[in-house]
Amino acid sequence: MISLNRSSFLNKSGLAGSCSPFSGAQIRRTASVRVVALGSNGRAGERNASVLIENTLKEMREGSVIDDVDSKPTVGGGVQDVYGEDAATEEQFVTPWSLSVASGYSLLRNPHHNKGLAFTERERDAHFLRGLLPPTVASQELQVKKMMHNIRQYQLPLQKYMAMMDLQERNERLFYKLLIDNVEELLPIVYTPTVGEACQKYGSIFMRPQGLFISLKEKGKILEVLRNWPEKNIQVIVVTDGERILGLGDLGCQGMGIPVGKLSLYSALGGVRPSSCLPITIDVGTNNETLLNDEFYIGLRQRRATGQEYAELLHEFMTAVKQNYGEKVLIQFEDFANHNAFDLLAKYGTTHLVFNDDIQGTASVVLAGLVAALNLVGGTLADHRFLFLGAGEAGTGIAELIALELSKQTNAPLEETRKKIWLVDSKGLIVSSRKEALQHFKKPWAHEHEPIKELVDAVKDIKPTVLIGTSGVGRTFTKEVVEAMASINERPIILSLSNPTSQSECTAEEAYTWSQGRAIFASGSPFAPVEYDGKVFVPGQANNAYIFPGLGLGLIMSGAIRVHDDMLLAASEALAAQVSQENFAKGLIYPPFTNIRKISAHIAAKVAAKAYELGLATRLPQPKDLVKCAESCMYTPAYRNYR
Numbered sequence: 325m326i327s328l329n330r331s332s333f334l335n336k337s338g339l340a341g342s343c344s345p346f347s348g349a350q351i352r353r354t355a356s357v358r359v360v361a362l363g364s365n366g367r368a369g370e371r372n373a374s375v376l377i378e379n380t381l382k383e384m385r386e387g388s389v390i391d392d393v394d395s396k397p398t399v400g401g402g403v404q405d406v407y408g409e410d411a412a413t414e415e416q417f418v419t420p421w422s423l424s425v426a427s428g429y430s431l432l433r434n435p436h437h438n439k440g441l442a443f444t445e446r447e448r449d450a451h452f453l454r455g456l457l458p459p460t461v462a463s464q465e466l467q468v469k470k471m472m473h474n475i476r477q478y479q480l481p482l483q484k485y486m487a488m489m490d491l492q493e494r495n496e497r498l499f500y501k502l503l504i505d506n507v508e509e510l511l512p513i514v515y516t517p518t519v520g521e522a523c524q525k526y527g528s529i530f531m532r533p534q535g536l537f538i539s540l541k542e543k544g545k546i547l548e549v550l551r552n553w554p555e556k557n558i559q560v561i562v563v564t565d566g567e568r569i570l571g572l573g574d575l576g577c578q579g580m581g582i583p584v585g586k587l588s589l590y591s592a593l594g595g596v597r598p599s600s601c602l603p604i605t606i607d608v609g610t611n612n613e614t615l616l617n618d619e620f621y622i623g624l625r626q627r628r629a630t631g632q633e634y635a636e637l638l639h640e641f642m643t644a645v646k647q648n649y650g651e652k653v654l655i656q657f658e659d660f661a662n663h664n665a666f667d668l669l670a671k672y673g674t675t676h677l678v679f680n681d682d683i684q685g686t687a688s689v690v691l692a693g694l695v696a697a698l699n700l701v702g703g704t705l706a707d708h709r710f711l712f713l714g715a716g717e718a719g720t721g722i723a724e725l726i727a728l729e730l731s732k733q734t735n736a737p738l739e740e741t742r743k744k745i746w747l748v749d750s751k752g753l754i755v756s757s758r759k760e761a762l763q764h765f766k767k768p769w770a771h772e773h774e775p776i777k778e779l780v781d782a783v784k785d786i787k788p789t790v791l792i793g794t795s796g797v798g799r800t801f802t803k804e805v806v807e808a809m810a811s812i813n814e815r816p817i818i819l820s821l822s823n824p825t826s827q828s829e830c831t832a833e834e835a836y837t838w839s840q841g842r843a844i845f846a847s848g849s850p851f852a853p854v855e856y857d858g859k860v861f862v863p864g865q866a867n868n869a870y871i872f873p874g875l876g877l878g879l880i881m882s883g884a885i886r887v888h889d890d891m892l893l894a895a896s897e898a899l900a901a902q903v904s905q906e907n908f909a910k911g912l913i914y915p916p917f918t919n920i921r922k923i924s925a926h927i928a929a930k931v932a933a934k935a936y937e938l939g940l941a942t943r944l945p946q947p948k949d950l951v952k953c954a955e956s957c958m959y960t961p962a963y964r965n966y967r
């Protein structure tokens with residue numbers, strides 16, 4: 325049976341998919357090399373196979389013709405699928421070879437290769453599966469139907485979450501097929517709001533570790549820890565230190581649910597290969613007393629390390645990542661507290677391919693929604709006044725991107741365009757008299773004005789056309805606040821971005837009812853449609869999940885080495901362009917998630933185009949049609965045929 329050592333072929337360059345320098349025929353040649361490899365035995369066989377494959381890859385590289393995306397078939401294996409196994413079409417045969425696949429029994433327990441009842445009669449014979457499965461052979465479609473039926477039986481979202489995580493651990497392709505085909509229904513399960521509850525209860529529901537845990541105990545050994553991860557060809561890392569998980573605060577090591585959830589979306593929504601995604605939680609302790617006193621807590625039982633100790637661990641991590649995975653691995657910072665988030669972004673933004681999803685991804689999605697909203701309210705972005713509740717990562721990140729876009733549109737300096745934007749924090753309106761005491765990221769927003777404590781008074785005084793909630797505190801857009809917005813504006817734009825649902829600044833029902841059905845509303849976590857005065861209102865979801873999968877795909881497929889603000893503007897523009905007249909007619913400022921893979925391909929194309937334009941792309945030459953290139957690169961979860 326198969327016992328090839330996958331790691332011996334790792335870190336070779338090359339692409340699969342129609343964006344690849346390898347043609348379809350060349351990919352098939354890779355597959356035939358594997359037949360030779362299969363016929364060999366033991367270490368010597370592995371070495372021979374390794375040499376053979378290496379030579380073939382070299383041959384391909386030397387003789388490679390850079391892509392002609394218009395004439396090649398779509399294979400759906402994700403960017404840079406070195407082995408070709410993810411890229412094979414359903415007609416092609418691949419071998420379920422990996423380190424751990426040594427018998428039919430272990431094949432069934434390998435989530436990357438397991439197909440459960442979908443193994444064909446031939447595969448059951450060829451891979452020692454006879455007797456290990458009941459006689460029925462089921463299609464993937466039937467498996468999806470059955471799983472959805474099972475998941476719908478559960479009453480509680482957390483039960484559905486656990487069923488989904490269990491599936492991901494058992495049969496990865498079925499998990500992604502389910503998620504892609506039922507994205508609107510399952511997004512609230514694997515992502516916000518349910519993932520928030522899962523993190524809160526992670527200690528009790530924890531079954532198997534997903535992702536890498538790097539704690540203070542691993543100081544000095546982080547490179548070794550990274551090498552313990554079975555996959556070597558990593559393209560995206562989502563990392564958190566668990567200090568600001570959604571609007572739920574410090575959940576310490578239990579924040580792992582967030583990188584795991586975000587990376588599921590990278591694959592399902594953005595088509596990045598699951599095997600190239602790595603979730604990481606850095607555990608420097610927690611200041612959450614409840615967790616510290618919880619006997620089931622899974623993390624370090626100490627208060628958070630800060631200052632030099634924290635900085636050194638993070639620096640070792642960032643250095644080790646680059647050393648192990650190279651210059652082009654994308655690192656997404658997620659749910660760090662703001663006292664670290666801005667500094668980490670500033671420090672590593674010039675040396676690594678990094679972005680902060682809460683600061684930058686959120687900014688891009690909100691700007692897209694505002695640009696789209698102009699179709700409903702008329703005028704230009706410069707005609708608007710913006711007021712935020714919450715002046716942290718999301719609030720000031722969005723504010724800065726709006727100011728940048730205004731500056732580009734009007735040719736006015738940033739200092740001027742910022743004056744259209746006002747922020748309220750826990751102490752009230754940010755004004756110049758508070759400047760000395762403000763955190764650095766708030767200072768640009770300290771405009772001349774008398775102090776105002778209450779949000780409702782700020783609304784009445786500033787008279788914003790757009791109100792954005794980024795406070796992490798639920799029900800702070802009170803009836804008085806929404807009514808004040810509705811008295812100033814014919815169509816007030818109200819975005820309650822805080823997650824999960826419990827922290828949303830107001831509900832969809834409140835926004836529509838208190839504005840007599842005039843609000844243009846979107847929220848960070850989803851709300852069901854609302855009936856008001858005989859009319860049905862469909863709220864949109866303003867969540868960075870629209871942006872990061874496509875942004876990441878664009879960065880990877882262009883081989884970008886740095887993230888630039890103009891890429892965030894490009895992503896935003898691409899998203900806004902995907903909102904249709906039909907969506908506008910329903911009052912929506914975001915397209916439905918059902919179209920997200922197409923949307924992600926368009927975002928990826930715009931981001932990649934910007935990377936080429938800025939000279940930050942390394943994958944040359946630039947493909948002619950970047951949208952087709954993005955689509956052809958996307959991982960698809962259909963089962964592959966095993967020889």
Ligand SMILES: NC(=O)C1=CN([C@@H]2O[C@H](COP(=O)(O)OP(=O)(O)OC[C@H]3O[C@@H](n4cnc5c(N)ncnc54)[C@H](OP(=O)(O)O)[C@@H]3O)[C@@H](O)[C@H]2O)C=CC1
Nearest residue numbers: 570571714715716717718749750795796822823848867868
């Ligand atoms: N929809 C989406 O895609 C995203 C949503 N979010 C959500 O946004 C929320 C905030 O995240 P983030 O910006 O990172 O958090 P931060 O902690 O960085 O910022 C929170 C801000 O809210 C302010 N604040 C807290 N309580 C109040 C209050 N009662 N009244 C007024 N202001 C208050 C804080 O004030 P002070 O500075 O004075 O403490 C701070 O300025 C979270 O719920 C998160 O889930 C985040 C990213 C993306």
Ligand SMILES: CC(=O)C(=O)O
Nearest residue numbers: 570659682823867868
């Ligand atoms: C959506 C997201 O990134 C957050 O709420 O933190």
Ligand SMILES: [Mg+2]
Nearest residue numbers: 658659681682
């Ligand atoms: Mg986040």
